Amino acid sequence: MSEINFEKLEALSDLCTPWCLHTVGTLRIADHISRGINHIDDLAKATESNAYALLNVMRHLVSKGVFEETEPKQFGLNDVSRGLVESPYRPDLTGIFGRMAYAWGTLPTYVKTGESGYHEQFGLPFWEDLAANPDVGKSFDDLMGIAGHGVPDPHFPITGDWDSVKTVVDVGGGTGAMLAEILRARPHIHGTLVDLPGTAARSAEIFQAAGVSDRVTVSGQSFFDPLPAGADIYLLKKVIGNWPDKEKKEILRRCAEAARPSGRIVIMGGVTPDEESHHLSIEMVLVGGKPISLSEFREMAHEVGLKITSTWQHGGFLVECQPI
Structure with missing residues (x-):
């Protein structure tokens, strides 16, 4: 009978450590320590916590190599916990x-x-x-915009060149980070941002900072409703993979309707080469979304009146479609 690695199994199934990390991240413990508050009583006071409970959490994390207990009940940062200081990716329950x-x-x-x-x-x-x-x-x-993902790359490939493109609609474009960079790189283009009203309303600052406000129209709406028609390019960046197949098809249908007769749809993310395997992601758990293979996408696109015209690898897999 083969041996069983119970130690590894226990380590992989341990929920204590991630929840301790999320808790100290939420309480900003590493930030307090970096400012010289390092005794458990002072940390508990600064975070309005129970000292005994917090001590047990901290000592568990010390045992996992996250903090150091420099003296009894006093804690310091190490190469792991320094990553929790003022980090946009710190574990957080808010x-x-x-x-x-x-x-x-x-x-x-x-x-x-x-x-x-x-x-x-x-x-x-x-x-x-x-x-x-x-x-x-x-x-x-x-998280989806510049603050979380950094400045997006607007130099993605399309069929032909960008000189002939006059209008771009960013469908589900969030607060406009990608569209702002497209317009900043190409002063001859006018853009339209489409996203839900609350999100779209937060785009003004980004467009203003990019100096492109005079070339942007903001449409606060669902992309399941009819989209602004007649643009040269409809961009779907990290949208398709966030939805189950039924909703994917409806989004593509709306894009096809708006793009007719001569517009194009560019999909960035959510479609994968046929040979690429898929793995569990948070998007699947949050919304039941999933990526789709190129062959599956080709069939779905045809059903809504689109044909694939080009594919590229450019920091990810890109697909370009046109109305049939």
Whole structure:
């Protein structure tokens, strides 16, 4: 009989460590230590916590190599915990990171049904929850925008050249980070941002900072409704993979309607080469979304009146379509 690695199994199934990390991240413990507050009593006072409970959390994390206990009940940072200081990716139970953390508890529903169980935890489906909780919605927008992902690369390939492109509609473009860079790089283009009203309203600052406000139209709406028609390019960046197949098809249908007769749809993210395998992601748990292979996408696109004209690898897999 083969040996069983119980130690590795226990380590992989341990929920204590990630929850301790999320807790100290939420309390900004590393930030306090970096400012010289390092005794457990002072840390508890600064974070309005129970000293005994916090001590047990800190000592667990010390045992995992996250902090150092420099003297009894006094803690210091090391090469791991310094990553928790003022970091946009620190584990956190507030805002969108908190939603993600708790959403993993609905994974059994996703595995059983292939659909998101997010509403079981938060009372509403993901997108409706963001709309009903503006603070969480804003933290999601920050994660998707420049603050979370850095300045996007607008130099992605298209068929032909950009000189002939006069108008771009960024469908589901969040707070406009990508569209702002496209317009900044190409002063002859006018852009339209399409996203839900609360998100779209937060785009003004980004467009103003990029110096492109005079060339942008903002349409606060659902992309399941008719889209602004007649543009040269309709961009779907990290949109398709966030939805189940039924919704994917409806989004593509709306793009096809708006792009006729001569516009193009560029999909960045959510479509993969046929040979690429798919792996579990937080998007699957939050919204039941999934990437789609190129062959599956070709069939879906045809059903809504689109044909694939080009594909590229450019920091990810890109697909360009045109109305049939």
